[in-house]
Amino acid sequence: MSPHPLSPSPFGRGGTPGWPRWSLGLVALLLTGCAHRDRIVVGSKNFTESDLLGEIVAQQIERRTGLSVERRFHLGGTFVCHQAITAGQIDLYVEYTGTAYTAVLKHAPVADRDSVYHTVARDYAQRFGLAWVKPFGFNNTFAITVRHRDATRYGLSRISDLARLAPRWRAGFGYEFLERADGFRGLANVYGLRFASPPTAMDLGLTYRALAEGKVDVIAGNSTDGQIQALGLVVLEDDRHYFPPYEAAPVIRQAALTRHSGVAAALDQLAGRISDAEMRRLNALADVEHRDIASIARDWLRATVP
Amino acid sequence: MSLWAFYARNSQEVLGLVGQHLYLVAISTGAAIVIGVPLGILLTRRPAWRGPVLGVANVFQTVPSLALFGFLIPLPFIGGIGATTAIVALVLYALLPIIRNTYEGVAGVDPAVREAGRGMGMTDWQLLAQVELPLGFGVILAGVRVATVVSVGTATIAAAIGAGGLGVYIFRGVAVVDDTLILAGALPAALMALAADGLLGVAERRFAWRVK
Numbered sequence: 001m002s003p004h005p006l007s008p009s010p011f012g013r014g015g016t017p018g019w020p021r022w023s024l025g026l027v028a029l030l031l032t033g034c035a036h037r038d039r040i041v042v043g044s045k046n047f048t049e050s051d052l053l054g055e056i057v058a059q060q061i062e063r064r065t066g067l068s069v070e071r072r073f074h075l076g077g078t079f080v081c082h083q084a085i086t087a088g089q090i091d092l093y094v095e096y097t098g099t100a101y102t103a104v105l106k107h108a109p110v111a112d113r114d115s116v117y118h119t120v121a122r123d124y125a126q127r128f129g130l131a132w133v134k135p136f137g138f139n140n141t142f143a144i145t146v147r148h149r150d151a152t153r154y155g156l157s158r159i160s161d162l163a164r165l166a167p168r169w170r171a172g173f174g175y176e177f178l179e180r181a182d183g184f185r186g187l188a189n190v191y192g193l194r195f196a197s198p199p200t201a202m203d204l205g206l207t208y209r210a211l212a213e214g215k216v217d218v219i220a221g222n223s224t225d226g227q228i229q230a231l232g233l234v235v236l237e238d239d240r241h242y243f244p245p246y247e248a249a250p251v252i253r254q255a256a257l258t259r260h261s262g263v264a265a266a267l268d269q270l271a272g273r274i275s276d277a278e279m280r281r282l283n284a285l286a287d288v289e290h291r292d293i294a295s296i297a298r299d300w301l302r303a304t305v306p
Numbered sequence: 307m308s309l310w311a312f313y314a315r316n317s318q319e320v321l322g323l324v325g326q327h328l329y330l331v332a333i334s335t336g337a338a339i340v341i342g343v344p345l346g347i348l349l350t351r352r353p354a355w356r357g358p359v360l361g362v363a364n365v366f367q368t369v370p371s372l373a374l375f376g377f378l379i380p381l382p383f384i385g386g387i388g389a390t391t392a393i394v395a396l397v398l399y400a401l402l403p404i405i406r407n408t409y410e411g412v413a414g415v416d417p418a419v420r421e422a423g424r425g426m427g428m429t430d431w432q433l434l435a436q437v438e439l440p441l442g443f444g445v446i447l448a449g450v451r452v453a454t455v456v457s458v459g460t461a462t463i464a465a466a467i468g469a470g471g472l473g474v475y476i477f478r479g480v481a482v483v484d485d486t487l488i489l490a491g492a493l494p495a496a497l498m499a500l501a502a503d504g505l506l507g508v509a510e511r512r513f514a515w516r517v518k
Contacts (some may be wrong), residue, residue, distance in 0.1 A: 065337055174481070176481035203372060205376075209376055213380045215386050232491060
């Protein structure tokens with residue numbers, strides 16, 4: 001499965017440093033053979049936010065427990081990370097509750113934050129031997145986004161404000177949003193959105209550019225994307241609670257939690273520490289200002305969890 | 307759902323996308339010929355321009371399509387979202403083989419033949435139209451053939467900028483991890499590339515036979 005709404009931006013950064021390809025294969029071979037007793041292997045999905053959160057978690061474990069942490073970042077989508085952690089190739093990665101709920105566990109989407117988290121935590125423990133740590137605090141959902149100019153001119157703050165403008169507006173959406181069960185079709189029904197023409201289907205990363213340049217009037221981005229802030233865009237509130245919650249939280253193998261007693265406490269210190277705005281700011285540091293992910297994580301930890 | 311069941315159920319849509327795909331390839335390859343062939347000929351007359359022009363055409367080949375689209379969106383006339391932007395990108399990608407082969411085809415004409423033409427009192431235009439272009443036509447056509455086949459494949463990226471084509475199925479399939487959808491777009495595109503290659507190959511052979 002793809003990583004919930006968060007496809008990698010074509011302008012994004014990140015990735016593994018310059019290891020030769022064969023060395024990764026060798027590492028994988030070694031890992032399958034031995035249980036990693038004195039180290040924790042942290043993975044991440046293939047987009048900036050996942051790399052950032054993986055790095056924050058990795059550094060937090062290093063600081064608090066003295067364990068050595070191996071980073072296996074930018075692995076691929078949800079499916080790859082899920083396979084890797086259930087196979088014991090990685091011990092830990094950051095997942096989103098709504099993605100686990102719909103993509104991994106195949107439940108029909110619901111909008112209640114707590115019930116999604118509890119179902120996911122219970123099912124992961126029973127079926128995969130994986131534990132969900134407390135969420136970081138932000139919700140990376142689909143962000144129905146408009147230009148700041150239009151938001152002030154037409155007094156837009158909620159998605160339901162769009163209904164009266166839709167017949168004159170053009171929409172541009174990524175393919176994933178147009179296809180998903182919790183995507184455009186449901187949104188149009190719940191909010192009564194009737195656009196003049198069918199939405200333009202295009203690459204998610206390009207929709208931001210198209211909106212900023214006035215080629216379309218409304219897009220569905222990711223609520224924590226750095227582009228939203230950088231391009232001066234406005235996210236409309238999902239006032240009818242159409243989208244399920246997508247709270248990010250570390251998922252960790254229960255075996256690793258038992259073996260390394262300090263890890264749970266270290267991760268708990270991160271719970272509730274990152275708001276939507278804070279995550280957006282961190283993503284912007286990486287994607288817009290092109291700062292190094294390791295140094296962003298270091299500065300954030302030093303300032304927030306001293 | 308099997309691929310055939312998918313086609314049976316969505317035949318109208320498939321035909322529409324095939325049509326859009328052909329349109330994108332035809333317009334962009336046509337434009338690349340109109341720009342590339344004269345440019346290639348010009349390079350044989352101005353050898354000093356060869357390095358810079360081919361260099362620029364080379365650079366366009368290496369720019370990733372999404373980055374190129376990103377640059378094109380804000381531009382007036384040739385930019386925006388939709389077919390125009392996709393065609394501009396496809397033209398830029400198709401230019402290199404056409405310019406290069408036109409240059410090679412015309413420059414590669416046997417100097418003795420060219421001298422003979424001049425000896426008969428041919429002007430530069432006559433030499434070009436009656437000697438160099440006919441003799442170099444096979445090589446030029448080979449360049450057009452490569453450009454066309456590559457364009458059929460590359461045109462799938464048009465779906466990233468809302469220009470339709472068979473890439474729509476590929477992008478949708480990738481977004482929801484549906485192999486049937488991906489194949490539904492990739493298979494006709496591959497067949498189209500093979501057909502274009504075959505047809506232009508036949509034209510090339512016909513022509514080679516006529517020259518003899």
